[in-house]
Amino acid sequence: KNEVEQSPQNLTAQEGEFITINCSYSVGISALHWLQQHPGGGIVSLFMLSSGKKKHGRLIATINIQEKHSSLHITASHPRDSAVYICAVRSINTDKLIFGTGTRLQVFP
């Protein structure tokens, strides 16, 4: 079993829909990162959080430390949100990032 599990693996949405991507982890962490990767492109950090909730524009990230779970929400989704979204946790033991396999999101007009 992977230490970081994301769901769903693939997600298709119509423009305007509310999107939720989930991340569960099984290790102790000091922080959790949400990353975005566009096709053929680099990786961009969206959020780093260790508790509670963060918001940036139409993106909201939440984390529940007790349940070892995080969600990334996209409100009013747009085709430009189409990308792979990656959850990564920083292990409290090794101080290294452990990555999920990503969620591929496609938003159609």
Next chain:
Amino acid sequence: IAGITQAPTSQILAAGRRMTLRCTQDMRHNAMYWYRQDLGLGLRLIHYSNTAGTTGKGEVPDGYSVSRANTDDFPLTLASAVPSQTSVYFCASSTTQGTEAFFGQGTRLTVV
């Protein structure tokens, strides 16, 4: 340079050849990392460096070596490339305290 830069962006390499992937950052981050990204797998750590002059092995270090002569540069060398090293390679950096990670644009390497 703004942020973290990798070169080349892509490369086709004959098996057995030596190749160095370059990574440079201008953020004065102490920690730097090399990852490989393969289909169906999360990014996997190859080697890392917590500060100039030190390096460490990650999850998949075999066939790769790194050096960290200064804060800005962290090259990754494949001494004798094999087809299984076909992958997309990402360099990243962060402060020693492990705050936000910054990634390069990636190097797509094909070993034939």
